[in-house]
Amino acid sequence: MTTKPTQTFGDLVNRIGDSCRTVAEVAAVVAQLPNSGRIRLNGQAVGKRVVVRPSLDSFLHWVRS
Numbered sequence: 001m002t003t004k005p006t007q008t009f010g011d012l013v014n015r016i017g018d019s020c021r022t023v024a025e026v027a028a029v030v031a032q033l034p035n036s037g038r039i040r041l042n043g044q045a046v047g048k049r050v051v052v053r054p055s056l057d058s059f060l061h062w063v064r065s
Helices: 009-017 021-034 056-065
Strands: none
Touching: 009 021
């Protein structure tokens, strides 16, 4: 029987954060992984969809341009 490695949500965020340039990128990637089914969350998050709301900064940048 093969066991799958387990990591905490914090471990996931830290690993992804090492290769992203902004916090927004980290949030987008962390949300995409469970939503696409590439990873599964345990505990209270099982089967739930992760939603990332756009920041006010991106809205203001859009309005000013």
